[in-house]
Amino acid sequence: MDQTPARNVPHSLSPRSLLARNIVLLVALVAFTQICSLTVLLHYVQRPRVERAAIAFADYVQRIDRTLAPLRADEGRAAAARLGAVEALPSTIDDQPRRDPVHFYRMMQRKVFLDALRRHLPADMPVIWQIGSTQKLWIRVHVAGAPYWITLPLNEEAEVSGVTTALALSIVLALAAALTGYAIQRHINRPLRELAQAAQQLSAGESPAPLPTDGPTEIAQVSGAFNQMMEALRQAEATRALMLAGVSHDIRTPLTKLRLALAMSPSADGSREVADDSLSAAAQRYLDQIDTILQQFMDYAGSGEREIAQPGDLNALVSQLAADFAGLGHDFELSLGEVPVFAFRPVGTMRMLMNLMQNAVAYGRTGLAVRTWTEAGMACVAVGDRGKGLAADELEQLKAPFSRGSNARTLSGGTGLGLAIVERIARLHGGSLQFRPRDGGGLEALVRMPLRVQTR
Structure with missing residues (x-):
């Protein structure tokens, strides 16, 4: 089976210009460094912080549990009423997290917090995070020896962290890198574009102005070499023109003399008529052919470049x-x-x-x-x-x-x-x-x- 189209796909999708390639490379490099930075931030900075917060929260919940557990029944009911505790969870509670690519970090942070909290709480103190318009954290504690569910309301500010700001800053930095790369590449492309235009003018027979050599070292070297080539071509053109003019003059001068000699050639009786008309006519035709051939050589060598x-x-x-x-x-x-x-x-x-x-x-x-x-x-x-x-x-x-x-x-x-x-x-x-x-x-x-x- 012919695999040519499959091989051509990556090549056709790749940027062709140097400007596009450098910008794509620069943006990819910035994106890679930002991904690495975020990975380090999430796994080695933010995750330990969330786990430490969960451990402290678990200790706080256990203290509440130890405080409420030994109360008498009437005191426990009064304390449960003040805390808003209930004996059973609402039947409409929703604790299944939904996929949210926009707030992926918030979901990841919530999962890390719940996992750490459950690891540091006793098995008889489960934790449920209620999802919905109002988010709540449900924890089962013991009030006067009976299990009760208490809620801890959570607001948006409690979940927001600096990662969102870091992501926005990363996007801004990527755009800044792309714009900077574009400006740098335009500065580099300008002498290359001038070089291409000069080469096109030179191939069309024109004489472009010398290229500036005050740019980057590599571009200056190319421009200098191109200027030297143009100067060598000018000298070669001048030498060719001088040689053609000399050849034309040196060949046409004896041709003119030969024409004159044929016209002035006397016959045997001393008259100025041509002795042999056929020979004279043939000689004239040969001279015309030589002159035509010489003119064709001159036309081909010149061809109107100037x-x-x-x-x-x-x-x-x-x-x-x-x-x-x-x-x-x-x-x-x-x-x-x-x-x-x-x-x-x-x-x-x-x-x-x-x-x-x-x-x-x-x-x-x-x-x-x-x-x-x-x-x-x-x-x-x-x-x-x-x-x-x-x-x-x-x-x-x-x-x-x-x-x-x-x-x-x-x-x-x-x-x-x-x-x-x-x-x-x-x-x-x-x-x-x-x-x-x-x-x-x-x-x-x-x-x-x-x-x-x-x-x-």
């Missing part, structure tokens, strides 16, 4: 790109839902959508379409085509850099970075890229971006 998110209209951007593609002879069917204005990186988002639409044109060719809508706080854009679909295991591989689908093997000029750039820009916005088969055939690339994007 771009600031701004409020914009996603539908307007999609419509503009669709119009641009229509001018090139590629018509996209638009189905634009209601998408509110939200913050996104306009250049990065345009590059992301353009890559998806270019892929649809290059590999799908027919059934080009773009849809937008909102779902669960996310802005959704789907670019679809009716081209040959890919296997499910091949779809995820397309997100990796330098990966190309089987339907792209025959095309040249690509680097396999187009979808990697789309994936990176989507993640930079806190979103995702997914591929799924399109109804009626073909493939659909779905980009989700949160409607609320943190801006710097």
